[in-house]
Structure formats: C-alpha cells, structure tokens
Amino acid sequence: MEDSQIIQHIYKAVRQALIEKLGQQGYVVVEEKENDPLYNSRFVIWSDNRDLIRFTWDGKENMFLVEVSEDLPIRPLTAWSSLSLTPFEPYQHPDPGQYIFTTAEKIVNSLD
Numbered sequence: 001m002e003d004s005q006i007i008q009h010i011y012k013a014v015r016q017a018l019i020e021k022l023g024q025q026g027y028v029v030v031e032e033k034e035n036d037p038l039y040n041s042r043f044v045i046w047s048d049n050r051d052l053i054r055f056t057w058d059g060k061e062n063m064f065l066v067e068v069s070e071d072l073p074i075r076p077l078t079a080w081s082s083l084s085l086t087p088f089e090p091y092q093h094p095d096p097g098q099y100i101f102t103t104a105e106k107i108v109n110s111l112d
Contacts, residue, residue, distance in 0.1 A: 084110035
C-alpha cells in the first residue's frame with residue numbers, strides 16, 4: 001500500500017470516529033479543507049460554541065495533529081494548543097492495516 005493511501009485511510013478513520021465521539025459531546029463540524037495542492041494537507045474543525053477541536057494531516061511535516069482552542073470565532077490567526085502529535089511512520093510497522101488501525105486509535109484516544 002502506498003503512503004498516500006495509508007494517510008488517506010488513517011485520516012478518514014479518525015475523522016469518522018471523531019465525528020461520532022465529538023457529536024455525542026455536542027460538537028459539530030464547522031470547517032473542513034481537503035484540497036491543499038502542495039502538501040496534500042487537510043483538516044477538519046469541530047465546535048461546541050465554547051471550544052474548537054481541529055484534526056489535521058500536515059503533509060509538510062508528515063504528522064497528524066489534534067489541537068484545541070478557546071479562541072472563538074475561528075479566524076486565520078486562531079491560537080491552537082496541541083493535544084497530540086503523531087508522526088507518520090509506516091515503515092516501522094510491517095502490516096499497513098494494523099498500522100492504520102493502531103494509529104487511528106491512538107489519535108482518537110488522545111481526546112480521552
């Protein structure tokens with residue numbers, strides 16, 4: 001499996017799991033971008049009208065990030081605090097499917 005496919009699988013799995021998890025806590029998706037032509041970066045932001053949570057694939061830095069902010073409303077210079085940084089390291093795991101599962105689970109659990 002190619003790196004881009006692994007990244008896409010992880011991103012989609014985490015996005016869906018967070019939609020469900022955060023939805024139960026009153027969060028809704030308020031912004032999403034998936035079309036960065038240079039690094040293939042993407043993000044999704046949830047809000048409960050008090051806090052913001054952002055999940056990002058940073059293609060330049062090759063890592064997944066979960067960040068939080070109390071800086072509402074969203075604007076280009078919103079200040080974010082990191083909850084988790086997960087580097088993309090598929091070659092340290094021989095089974096791509098297991099790597100996708102464990103990485104997605106680690107990211108989602110960072111919000112516990």
